[in-house]
Amino acid sequence: MSRDVLVLGIETSCDETGVGIVRGTELLANVISSSMDEHARFGGVVPEVAARAHLEAIEPVLQQALDTAGVTLDELDAIAVTSGPGLSGALMVGVGAAKALAVALGKPFYAVNHLVGHVGADILRTDATRPAGEGDLELPTIALLVSGGHTSLLHVRDLTSDVELLGETIDDAAGEAFDKVARLLGLPYPGGPHIDRVAADGDPTAVRFPRGLTLPKDLERHRYDFSFSGLKTAVARHVEKLRDSGMPVPVPDIAASFREAVADVLTAKAIAACRDLGVPRLLLGGGVAANARVRALAAERCAEAGVALRIPPLSLCTDNGAMIAALAAQLIAAGHGPSALDVSADSTLPVTTVQA
Amino acid sequence: MLLAIDTSAGTAVALVSDDGRMLAERSTPDTRRHAEVIGPFLAEVFDTAALSPSDVTAVAVGIGPGPFTGLRVGIAAARTFALARGVPLLAVPSHDAAALALVESGSVAGRFAIVTDARRREVAVTEYAAALPLPSVLSPASLALRVGWAPEEGVVVHEVHEIPAVPLARVALLRRAAGATPPTPEPLYLRAPDVTLSTPKRVSS
Ligand SMILES: [Zn+2]
Numbered sequence: 001m002s003r004d005v006l007v008l009g010i011e012t013s014c015d016e017t018g019v020g021i022v023r024g025t026e027l028l029a030n031v032i033s034s035s036m037d038e039h040a041r042f043g044g045v046v047p048e049v050a051a052r053a054h055l056e057a058i059e060p061v062l063q064q065a066l067d068t069a070g071v072t073l074d075e076l077d078a079i080a081v082t083s084g085p086g087l088s089g090a091l092m093v094g095v096g097a098a099k100a101l102a103v104a105l106g107k108p109f110y111a112v113n114h115l116v117g118h119v120g121a122d123i124l125r126t127d128a129t130r131p132a133g134e135g136d137l138e139l140p141t142i143a144l145l146v147s148g149g150h151t152s153l154l155h156v157r158d159l160t161s162d163v164e165l166l167g168e169t170i171d172d173a174a175g176e177a178f179d180k181v182a183r184l185l186g187l188p189y190p191g192g193p194h195i196d197r198v199a200a201d202g203d204p205t206a207v208r209f210p211r212g213l214t215l216p217k218d219l220e221r222h223r224y225d226f227s228f229s230g231l232k233t234a235v236a237r238h239v240e241k242l243r244d245s246g247m248p249v250p251v252p253d254i255a256a257s258f259r260e261a262v263a264d265v266l267t268a269k270a271i272a273a274c275r276d277l278g279v280p281r282l283l284l285g286g287g288v289a290a291n292a293r294v295r296a297l298a299a300e301r302c303a304e305a306g307v308a309l310r311i312p313p314l315s316l317c318t319d320n321g322a323m324i325a326a327l328a329a330q331l332i333a334a335g336h337g338p339s340a341l342d343v344s345a346d347s348t349l350p351v352t353t354v355q356a
Numbered sequence: 357m358l359l360a361i362d363t364s365a366g367t368a369v370a371l372v373s374d375d376g377r378m379l380a381e382r383s384t385p386d387t388r389r390h391a392e393v394i395g396p397f398l399a400e401v402f403d404t405a406a407l408s409p410s411d412v413t414a415v416a417v418g419i420g421p422g423p424f425t426g427l428r429v430g431i432a433a434a435r436t437f438a439l440a441r442g443v444p445l446l447a448v449p450s451h452d453a454a455a456l457a458l459v460e461s462g463s464v465a466g467r468f469a470i471v472t473d474a475r476r477r478e479v480a481v482t483e484y485a486a487a488l489p490l491p492s493v494l495s496p497a498s499l500a501l502r503v504g505w506a507p508e509e510g511v512v513v514h515e516v517h518e519i520p521a522v523p524l525a526r527v528a529l530l531r532r533a534a535g536a537t538p539p540t541p542e543p544l545y546l547r548a549p550d551v552t553l554s555t556p557k558r559v560s561s
Contacts (some may be wrong), residue, residue: 051428059435092390105440342392
C-alpha cells in the first residue's frame, strides 16, 4: 500500500462506547463515552444498562471522532469493530453499527479481537507519549491485560497472525475484584481508583491475603491462570470477623493488603511467563494498568528480571476504539482481506482469532 | 428510495421505492442472529435491486417493542446508515407495520390488536382500528401477561412472529406524506433494565 490506511474503529465490548480514527500508526481521534456512572449504584457493570448506553452514545461518539480527526466518512479506507470477547448484547450494538456503516459507505469491514486490540494500542504511541529512549513495540512480547472485564496473559509473536493465550482468570476479573472489595469496605464504584487512594495510607503487610493459584499443586495446572474469587472471600471474612467482635475496620490497611495481593499475583505470573518463555518484554494493558501499585510492582520486578516494561498512556489502556482501528490498520498492512459481513458478536472469541 | 430495517422479532431488510413498491427484500424469523445477518442482508438488497447505497433517500427503522438485544442491532444499524448517507431516519413502531400488512391484505376489519412475544411470560400489545391508507392506533404498545390477558370485547387478536420491512417502509412514507413528525428512533423498551441492588452477603457462618 502506497500510503497509510485511514481506519475508523468501533469498540462496545463492555461499558465504554469508543470510536477511534487512525492513519496507519498515527492516532487522529480517540473518543470515549462511558456508562460507568450508571453502573455506580449497582457496584458493577450491568450488561443491559451498558448495552442501552452504547446505543445512545454510538452516533454522537462517531460524529465527534470524525470532527476531531477532521476527516469525512468518504475518506475512510476501512471500518473496524470489536467482535469479541466481551458482553454479548454490548458487542452487538457495535457490530450492527459497523456493518451498516461499511455497507452504506462501500468500505471493507474488519471484525477484530478486543484483547489483541489492547496490545495494538501500543503502536499508536508517539515520542511524546512514551518515556525517552523507548522505541517502537518489539515482538515477541508477553502482554498482561487486566480490566473489569478480563484478566489475560498473552504471548504475542505477531500482532496480526500469532497470538497465544497463556492464561486467564478462572473466575472474577481483577477489576471486578477491586469493585467487590471496594463495596465491602464501603468505598465507591469503580473500586480500583478508590482502593488505590485509601491504600496509599495503609500497610500492605497488615494482612496476608491469599494469592490465588500460586500453590505448587495449582501451578501445575494453572501456571499462568488467575483466580480472585477466593481473595475477595478472604477479605469479606476478615472484615466480618472484625465487625463481629466489635473491632474497628482498618480500611486503609485492608485496602493496601488486598491491593498488594492482586499486584503480587498479577506481576509474579507475568514475570514467570517472561522468564519461562525467554521473552524479555512485558506490555501492560486494560484499565487496571492505571493502578499505582500494579504499575510500581511491575516496574520493580521487570527491572530485577531484566524485562523491558511498556505501559501505553491510560487513554489507550482503557477500552477504546483507536486500538481497534490500529489493529485493523496492521491487518491491512499485512495483507489481510476484510472479514465476512456475517461474522457474529462472539462473547468468548479466542485470542488466536485476531480477525474474525 | 427507502431502506427499511426491523430487528424487533427476526431480521427484515428491504428497499422500497418512494411510491411504496418493494425493490428487494431479505428476512429471517431467527430471533438469535440479528448481529450476524444484518450485514449480508444489507449488502444483498442492494445487489438484488442493482442499486447503490447512495440511492437511499431515507432510512425507516422499526423501534419495537421486541427483545432488546436484537432490537438494538437494527436501530444501531439504521442510525449509522442514515448518518453515513446523510439521509433522514424515520422511526416506526414495529407493530404498525404488521397492522398495515393485515389491513392491506383485507384480513382485518374493525378493532384489532397486534401481539408479539415480550419474553418472561409477557406479550406486547398495540390496539388499532382498521383503516386505509393507515390503521389508526387506539392504544400504543404496552405489556400484558400472556396468560390471563384478554382484549376488550370486539377486539380481534393477531399474534405475529415477524415484522415485515416493506409495510414498515410504507408506514414511514404514508406518515411523511401526511406531514407527521416521526417518533424519535429510540427503542420501545417498555421495561426498565432488569437489575436488582444486591447487598453483599455474609461469607462466614
Ligand atoms: Zn478491555
